Amino acid sequence: MDSLRILLTNDDGIHAMGLCALYEALFSKGFHVDVVAPDSERSAVGHAITLSDPIKIKEVYRLGDRFGWAINGTPADCVKIAVNALLEARPNVVVSGINRGSNTGINILYSGTVSAATEAAILGIPSIAVSVDSFSDQDYCFAAFFVSELVSRLVKYEDSCKSLNVNIPAIPAHLIRGVKLVRQCNSPFKERFEKRVDPRGNIYYWQCSSDFDWEKAKGTDIYWLKKGYITVTPIKFDLTDEQCLEETSILLSDILS
Amino acid sequence: MDSLRILLTNDDGIHAMGLCALYEALFSKGFHVDVVAPDSERSAVGHAITLSDPIKIKEVYRLGDRFGWAINGTPADCVKIAVNALLEARPNVVVSGINRGSNTGINILYSGTVSAATEAAILGIPSIAVSVDSFSDQDYCFAAFFVSELVSRLVKYEDSCKSLNVNIPAIPAHLIRGVKLVRQCNSPFKERFEKRVDPRGNIYYWQCSSDFDWEKAKGTDIYWLKKGYITVTPIKFDLTDEQCLEETSILLSDILS
Numbered sequence: 471m472d473s474l475r476i477l478l479t480n481d482d483g484i485h486a487m488g489l490c491a492l493y494e495a496l497f498s499k500g501f502h503v504d505v506v507a508p509d510s511e512r513s514a515v516g517h518a519i520t521l522s523d524p525i526k527i528k529e530v531y532r533l534g535d536r537f538g539w540a541i542n543g544t545p546a547d548c549v550k551i552a553v554n555a556l557l558e559a560r561p562n563v564v565v566s567g568i569n570r571g572s573n574t575g576i577n578i579l580y581s582g583t584v585s586a587a588t589e590a591a592i593l594g595i596p597s598i599a600v601s602v603d604s605f606s607d608q609d610y611c612f613a614a615f616f617v618s619e620l621v622s623r624l625v626k627y628e629d630s631c632k633s634l635n636v637n638i639p640a641i642p643a644h645l646i647r648g649v650k651l652v653r654q655c656n657s658p659f660k661e662r663f664e665k666r667v668d669p670r671g672n673i674y675y676w677q678c679s680s681d682f683d684w685e686k687a688k689g690t691d692i693y694w695l696k697k698g699y700i701t702v703t704p705i706k707f708d709l710t711d712e713q714c715l716e717e718t719s720i721l722l723s724d725i726l727s
Numbered sequence: 728m729d730s731l732r733i734l735l736t737n738d739d740g741i742h743a744m745g746l747c748a749l750y751e752a753l754f755s756k757g758f759h760v761d762v763v764a765p766d767s768e769r770s771a772v773g774h775a776i777t778l779s780d781p782i783k784i785k786e787v788y789r790l791g792d793r794f795g796w797a798i799n800g801t802p803a804d805c806v807k808i809a810v811n812a813l814l815e816a817r818p819n820v821v822v823s824g825i826n827r828g829s830n831t832g833i834n835i836l837y838s839g840t841v842s843a844a845t846e847a848a849i850l851g852i853p854s855i856a857v858s859v860d861s862f863s864d865q866d867y868c869f870a871a872f873f874v875s876e877l878v879s880r881l882v883k884y885e886d887s888c889k890s891l892n893v894n895i896p897a898i899p900a901h902l903i904r905g906v907k908l909v910r911q912c913n914s915p916f917k918e919r920f921e922k923r924v925d926p927r928g929n930i931y932y933w934q935c936s937s938d939f940d941w942e943k944a945k946g947t948d949i950y951w952l953k954k955g956y957i958t959v960t961p962i963k964f965d966l967t968d969e970q971c972l973e974e975t976s977i978l979l980s981d982i983l984s
């Protein structure tokens with residue numbers, strides 16, 4: 471049997487430690503790994519795509535070997551161009567990460583890492599987005615090992631969910647308390663914009679790290695990650711609000727036809 | 728009673744005709760309208776936000792009157808900074824548009840217009856994203872009138888859905904066949920990347936307009952819009968895939984704790 475084909479991408483850029491750790495883990499498991507990732511960091515780009523500009527590609531080498539393609543585009547662009555133009559064969563699984571910093575709660579919507587996995591799901595390819603809960607680089611070995619195990623399971627269960635968002639606590643592996651299958655937390659962060667004036671008298675703002683009501687997070691991805699568990703959330707790309715369909719029908723009752 | 732406060736934004740930029748038409752329609756209905764919009768086009772940026780760069784703001788005037796703020800950020804940034812820093816009072820409704828070009832099906836995920844409405848919903852403010860199905864500017868009068876009517880309904884029904892995605896056919900108003908409450912179409916577009924070589928021998932690609940399997944769109948937003956109906960889809964920001972929770976639980980059964 472041909473080995474499993476994995477497309478590996480991220481939003482921290484092709485040279486990020488998290489991506490390299492994941493490459494090693496997947497490669498050493500015998501998978502065929504193609505890397506197509508942004509040429510530099512593209513965090514918080516959400517599901518942006520590049521339509522008005524050309525997408526440049528560049529082959530990247532490591533230690534003399536071809537490592538992958540660097541793209542001047544977003545994580546979603548990487549998946550699209552990989553599948554539609556660059557790869558010899560369609561990947562069996564797309565893995566996005568390992569991201570520096572968690573992607574939980576509302577932040578999933580802003581995440582380039584998660585959007586790459588979502589883009590794969592749109593194209594009908596099972597996918598995993600993976601993030602470690604620290605903004606400084608870590609020893610990614612355990613996280614990479616966990617994902618490589620998850621990839622094997624994902625392809626074994628053909629009926630299984632198309633896209634998984636995985637977050638891993640930034641603590642030594644033996645202190646991780648387990649794995650929780652959880653929902654996305656929907657509580658907003660309390661945000662703050664810091665106002666400043668530049669040397670020419672122009673006003674500008676910095677979007678600041680935000681406060682959060684931890685009570686509201688109970689039982690969600692944010693809660694269990696902070697408790698020391700790996701969290702797994704199946705995600706989808708149908709934004710239709712089922713529960714609101716009926717309410718909206720009442721609201722529009724005299725104009726619907 | 729104080730007049731209703733509307734925050735108006737878009738992704739085509741503060742000078743776009745669609746936004747101006749909407750401003751006129753909402754203002755002439757007696758609403759208080761605040762405009763906070765990108766300083767230039769930010770299409771296909773999805774739910775991107777600006778964290779690594781400062782956000783500059785600039786007051787914009789029209790015919791000698793203050794019109795609003797232009798921001799060097801994304802549509803989602805506009806809503807965040809408006810609500811958290813710029814506006815005197817919290818808006819009752821956020822309206823995003825009128826966008827040049829429809830936002831239906833999978834394209835909702837790439838849309839800056841829809842992301843602004845979603846951002847409002849995250850902050851607990853009812854919202855409407857509105858797009859007209861043409862990439863060239865139109866007479867936006869009818870679309871603007873329709874949205875101003877919808878705003879009045881949205882605030883009347885307090886229990887109603889938080890966020891509506893509205894698409895309007897680019898045909899004369901008397902030819903519009905009605906209004907349909909519909910689901911987002913989940914079929915992918917068939918995409919094509921056109922390969923080119925620059926004068927220095929570097930390869931680049933253009934992401935091209937894509938083909939689509941119309942049969943799969945039946946009954947969805949894409950289908951009814953093409954049939955000449957206004958489409959309304961309630962949208963949400965919880966990406967948890969309910970239906971996959973159980974399947975994923977089986978997949979992870981021996982490692983869940």
